[in-house]
Amino acid sequence: MSDGNGCVTVRLHGALRHEAGTRDIALPGDIGTVGDALRRLGEQYGERASHMIFDRNGNVWRSLILLVNEEPAKLGPETQLKGGDVISILLPLAGG
Amino acid sequence: MAAIAFTEEQIERYSRQIILPEVGGVGQRKLLAARVLVIGAGGLGSPVGLYLAAAGVGRIGIVDSDRVDLSNLQRQILHATRDLGREKCTSAKQTMESINPDVTVVPYPVRLTSSNILDIISGYDMVVDGSDNFPTRYLVNDACVLAGKPLSHAGILRFEGQATTIVPGRGPCYRCLYPEPPPPGLMPSCQEAGVLGATAGVMGAIQAAEVLKLILGIGDLLVGRILICDGLTMSFRTVRVERDPGCPICGDSPSVTELIDYDDFCGLRVPEEQYHE
Numbered sequence: 609m610s611d612g613n614g615c616v617t618v619r620l621h622g623a624l625r626h627e628a629g630t631r632d633i634a635l636p637g638d639i640g641t642v643g644d645a646l647r648r649l650g651e652q653y654g655e656r657a658s659h660m661i662f663d664r665n666g667n668v669w670r671s672l673i674l675l676v677n678e679e680p681a682k683l684g685p686e687t688q689l690k691g692g693d694v695i696s697i698l699l700p701l702a703g704g
Numbered sequence: 705m706a707a708i709a710f711t712e713e714q715i716e717r718y719s720r721q722i723i724l725p726e727v728g729g730v731g732q733r734k735l736l737a738a739r740v741l742v743i744g745a746g747g748l749g750s751p752v753g754l755y756l757a758a759a760g761v762g763r764i765g766i767v768d769s770d771r772v773d774l775s776n777l778q779r780q781i782l783h784a785t786r787d788l789g790r791e792k793c794t795s796a797k798q799t800m801e802s803i804n805p806d807v808t809v810v811p812y813p814v815r816l817t818s819s820n821i822l823d824i825i826s827g828y829d830m831v832v833d834g835s836d837n838f839p840t841r842y843l844v845n846d847a848c849v850l851a852g853k854p855l856s857h858a859g860i861l862r863f864e865g866q867a868t869t870i871v872p873g874r875g876p877c878y879r880c881l882y883p884e885p886p887p888p889g890l891m892p893s894c895q896e897a898g899v900l901g902a903t904a905g906v907m908g909a910i911q912a913a914e915v916l917k918l919i920l921g922i923g924d925l926l927v928g929r930i931l932i933c934d935g936l937t938m939s940f941r942t943v944r945v946e947r948d949p950g951c952p953i954c955g956d957s958p959s960v961t962e963l964i965d966y967d968d969f970c971g972l973r974v975p976e977e978q979y980h981e
Binding site for chain 1: 883
């Protein structure tokens with residue numbers, strides 16, 4: 609769980625980076641899990657960004673690749689975080 | 705059977721790679737005998753096509769149903785201003801064969817579909833995906849898994865790229881990584897969000913290197929790894945990814961055993977009543 613010793617940082621890629629207009633987002637406060645961080649992002653960056661993160665049932669979209677400190681988040685959205693962790697969100701890129 | 709001797713011109717043309725111990729004359733013969741299908745003669749397909757032709761890959765198929773447009777030329781370096789309005793396949797064939805007369809380029813000026821893809825890829829040893837849309841990417845993945853053909857994948861947007869190599873039976877496929885396509889219209893295309901031409905060049909060159917390594921049987925492929933390129937910070941990293949035993953196409957009990965309707969899968973099928981409005 610994150611604490612006052614450091615924010616959780618979310619590193620965006622692809623369409624989500626384009627939508628948010630930034631690469632790294634520091635999330636202060638109580639961020640317990642990767643899912644918490646994703647929900648915070650969805651609230652912060654609007655409906656279009658939220659649709660890139662959650663499916664129509666409100667579940668985390670299955671085609672997000674979630675990394676914590678560059679390692680696959682083994683428990684997906686349930687993966688626990690601590691202060692200073694960096695979450696990377698990869699989305700498919702169709703462009704060629 | 706005795707190996708066919710190289711001509712003096714071939715020895716000189718390929719000298720810089722033949723002197724690599726990992727290539728040599730044996731490797732060069734493998735390249736000249738290889739058959740690679742490149743899907744898309746665009747941003748990724750251009751550097752792939754150029755490098756494969758230059759390296760002497762003997763037979764290269766190019767699939768693209770588009771014609772050259774002025775807005776393509778910033779990154780699609782197979783084509784020139786004089787090619788505006790020409791079929792991309794024809795333009796690509798001319799450019800690649802002018803680089804290397806050892807190479808035969810087979811143009812396919814068609815849109816890939818579930819009906820034609822298996823027939824087309826059957827004549828090739830491996831496939832390179834340089835397409836620009838999700839239905840084609842899932843179609844190509846599924847066809848390659850079903851046909852057991854290795855596939856080099858890359859995708860680009862703005863300054864970013866991803867690449868991975870799919871060898872059916874040896875690692876994850878595209879659906880293992882990205883099981884569901886995004887809702888139609890949600891993800892911006894390069895037309896909407898832009899792309900640096902050099903991003904396409906970097907990622908296409910990586911795909912070409914993977915193809916050459918696979919033909920030569922050298923090095924470690926990007927199997928089970930995604931290479932991520934961030935061109936703005938110029939950082940490269942690889943992330944481990946695993947095959948999904950529940951994958952509908954390459955999993956232990958696949959539910960998809962033949963090609964499907966990929967426009968429908970990606971939510972792009974226009975209802976008939978709407979189509980006729």
